[in-house]
Amino acid sequence: MHQRGGPHSASGPHQHERPHHHPRRQGTALAFLGVLAFSGSFPATVYAMEGFDPWLVAIGRAAIAGVLALVCLKATGNPLLPPRPLWRPYGLISVGVVFGFPVFSGLALALGASTSHAAVVIALLPAVTAVCAVVRAGERPRPLFWAACGAGAIAITTFTFTQHQGSASWPDLLLLAALISAAIGYTEGGRLSRDHAGWQVISYALVLSLPLTAPITALLALTTPITFTPQAIAGFVYVSAISMFLGFFPWYAGLAKGGIARAGQTQLTQPLLTLLWAWFLMGERFGLVTVAAALAVLVCVAITQRART
Secondary structure: OHHHHOHHHHHHHHHHHHHHHHHHHHHHHHHHHHHHHHOOHHHHHHHHOOOOOHHHHHHHHHHHHHHHHHHHHHHOOOOOOOOHHHHHHHHHHHHHHHHHHHHHHHHHHHOOOOHHHHOHHHHHHHHHHHHHHHHHHOOOOOHHHHHHHHHHHHHHHHHHHHHHOOOOOHHHHHHHHHHHHHHHHHHHHHHHOOOOOHHHHHHHHHHHHHHHHHHHHHHHHHHOOOOOOHHHHHHHHHHHHHHHHHOHHHHHHHHHHHOHHHHHHHHHHHHHHHHHHHHHHHOOOOOHHHHHHHHHHHHHHHHHHHOOO
């Protein structure tokens, strides 16, 4: 009787749940900080391309971020290269987020995709990342998670295409390639961040890419026209320091703590945040339909955060 009615029976379940729920909430919060940083990437890229060649913006941002990564690793006393057995997953991160996403998304914007239209790729990214998490990271979300994930992707994609009447084109195909690249890089980075700090993961991926990004950047800087304007410089600095480097600190940490599939769903809010930046910085307008879409997506995100993995 004492064992059944004692204090352990009343408080035990709550004590058991706390260690599981706290890292999830922490992971969600960290992932959202990363999303907030990434949400300004498309407007900043457009600004950067006003003064720099699209290829220089895409590759140069990784070279500058790689130098910053070297400085951070050196200042903290860490080895400048990761252990050789980990070079393959770091290589996949480089292919995905150091080269793939910046190059494909930048070319799509250069070929005429608007900032708002480019946000379509972000609407689908959490769903593809969740699939990659199942394939590569062994995560098994519940059916409720998949239902909310799919509903959020459908809501924001329908909204964006309805608002901007997008049609299949070369920019759309490039955005699709950017989407797949980012999902691969996010999944591999989230896996490595389970055992290593998020800032170390992105730093090593950038450093391993420097033998390619540094000489290509130098060549492009010498052979392509450059116009230094405040907007172009600000955009280039943002995509280099924030989008390519600092934003990954909380993002990878959040994926590791909250689960790649689960925490990754916070990125469903990124298209709407990008639209806000486009309105504030570029004067693009939206109305009540945007507010409705925002509420729908936030509901879907809330459901995915409560669905256990």
